[in-house]
Amino acid sequence: MEKVKHFLLMLLFLLMVAIVTVGCSPDDTAGDGDDSESNDDVVEGEWEGQTINVQLIGDFDMEDSTDPITGEKTQGLQVIKDEFESQHPGATVEFTIMPWEGYTEKTQAMITSGEADVYQMPGIADFAAQGVLEPLEPYIEEDPDFDLDRFIDNQVEGWKALGPDSDELGIWGLPFLGDARFIAYDKQLFDEWGVEYLSEYPTMEEVAEKAKQMTGTNPETGEQNYGIWFRGDWSSAFTLINLAEGQNGSWGSGFAWDEIEFNFDSPEMESGLEWLLEMQEYAPEGLVSDQGNEKWLTQDNDIAIMLNQGPGDTIMPAYAQGLGERIGIVQEFKNDEGVGGMFAGSPITMAKDSDNKELAWEWMKFATSETVQQYIFEEANGMPAIQAAESWESYAEVENLMAPTMEAMSTPWTPRYPWASSQPRFILTSEVEAALTGERSAKEAVEKAQKESEEWLENRN
Numbered sequence: 001m002e003k004v005k006h007f008l009l010m011l012l013f014l015l016m017v018a019i020v021t022v023g024c025s026p027d028d029t030a031g032d033g034d035d036s037e038s039n040d041d042v043v044e045g046e047w048e049g050q051t052i053n054v055q056l057i058g059d060f061d062m063e064d065s066t067d068p069i070t071g072e073k074t075q076g077l078q079v080i081k082d083e084f085e086s087q088h089p090g091a092t093v094e095f096t097i098m099p100w101e102g103y104t105e106k107t108q109a110m111i112t113s114g115e116a117d118v119y120q121m122p123g124i125a126d127f128a129a130q131g132v133l134e135p136l137e138p139y140i141e142e143d144p145d146f147d148l149d150r151f152i153d154n155q156v157e158g159w160k161a162l163g164p165d166s167d168e169l170g171i172w173g174l175p176f177l178g179d180a181r182f183i184a185y186d187k188q189l190f191d192e193w194g195v196e197y198l199s200e201y202p203t204m205e206e207v208a209e210k211a212k213q214m215t216g217t218n219p220e221t222g223e224q225n226y227g228i229w230f231r232g233d234w235s236s237a238f239t240l241i242n243l244a245e246g247q248n249g250s251w252g253s254g255f256a257w258d259e260i261e262f263n264f265d266s267p268e269m270e271s272g273l274e275w276l277l278e279m280q281e282y283a284p285e286g287l288v289s290d291q292g293n294e295k296w297l298t299q300d301n302d303i304a305i306m307l308n309q310g311p312g313d314t315i316m317p318a319y320a321q322g323l324g325e326r327i328g329i330v331q332e333f334k335n336d337e338g339v340g341g342m343f344a345g346s347p348i349t350m351a352k353d354s355d356n357k358e359l360a361w362e363w364m365k366f367a368t369s370e371t372v373q374q375y376i377f378e379e380a381n382g383m384p385a386i387q388a389a390e391s392w393e394s395y396a397e398v399e400n401l402m403a404p405t406m407e408a409m410s411t412p413w414t415p416r417y418p419w420a421s422s423q424p425r426f427i428l429t430s431e432v433e434a435a436l437t438g439e440r441s442a443k444e445a446v447e448k449a450q451k452e453s454e455e456w457l458e459n460r461n
Helices: 002-023 034-046 078-087 102-113 124-130 139-142 185-195 204-213 235-247 267-280 317-319 357-367 370-378 387-391 393-397 399-410 423-436 444-460
Strands: 050-056 092-098 118-122 174-178 180-184 224-229 303-309 327-331 345-350
Touching: 002 174, 050 357, 078 092, 078 357, 078 370, 092 102, 102 118, 102 124, 118 357, 118 387, 124 345, 174 357, 180 185, 180 399, 185 303, 185 423, 204 224, 204 267, 204 303, 235 267, 235 303, 235 399, 235 423, 267 423, 267 444, 327 399, 345 357, 357 370, 370 387, 370 393, 387 393, 393 399, 423 444
Parallel strands: 050 092, 050 118, 224 303
Antiparallel strands: 118 345, 174 345, 180 303, 180 327
16 A cells, blocks of 8 residues: 555656656747737836926926815825836936926926926926927837827917927927816806806907996895906906907917017007006906905905906816816907917927937826826816817816816917917016006006017027
């Protein structure tokens, strides 16, 4: 019995040796010819050792946090970093996040010292002209997986700019953060005053008439109401330009600095500023210091119409306060061709001196994909720039405010005002403030803005 047992153990041992030997045989197709292991090695090293730095502006955060408005948890950029790196094995993406305050100067400093590969860049017109950005047309044309049709109408055109040696506008940036400007209003106040809601494309006359009707003691609540509010400082230049556009005027013409001509002292600009001075009578005090709108988007709101509003400060905050159905959005003033309002938002651009341009391009495609664009909308309270947003469940939940916002994004003045991040903007803003505080008449203000902007332009060129 013991011999039989010993024989069986020996037989089992020999069988195991045979199996191992066969498994290691050079003739075995599962050995040296195993493509899966070989391919894995290639994938792991495809972007090995490549790192890009991406500069972002605004309320981005690497770590998860709690939204101060909704109280809900929001995912940090770490989830985007992990996803990109998983799609590009071996690559590393790092982020530099800066606040909006002073972003132009800080971006200039970063570019000068070559700190990042990809930049979020609202002031693209100035930087493209410096020759510090990479032209993107070659990447777009050579990449069969990338299609500009993904973007909302006019988003690509709005960010076109002139390079240092180009005579025609080109693509130096891709739409990243969408944005728009519109007129918002409180339906409840309109109902309490018995005033018809604003039309989809209101005129200056309509807004003025309805603002006047709703200034005074509310007939239902007995509370003081104001017909209108607009910011009299930071964005007042853009509010005034839009009023000129609503009268078929414009800020001026040209894009290259040596071709620009300002129309700041045009009849449309003067009458637009006169209109703002009139509307000031139906607004709370404190416009020039961004005050008087403290109750806006609260249950106790006392302002009927809000000019020059944006989605980031309106859509999600309105729903967070339970006012999603109470607030209405209509278009800013348009010219006879249906165009008007400031083109807003942020494109992303590639640094000319990037050492990893192919990986930077991969990031730019990823940043304009549904993955990142949906993250921007749902986690970062930003506006997407792609058409696919209209198919998201999160979009459907706020569609009554998103639909007119998306339309506003497709009908602004394009390309972006080339002076929007330059001194003429601040000159014009200062003169609007001077008129609102009674220092100058509307005529004196626009004439001074024209003179100083022309002088700045002459010295710049």
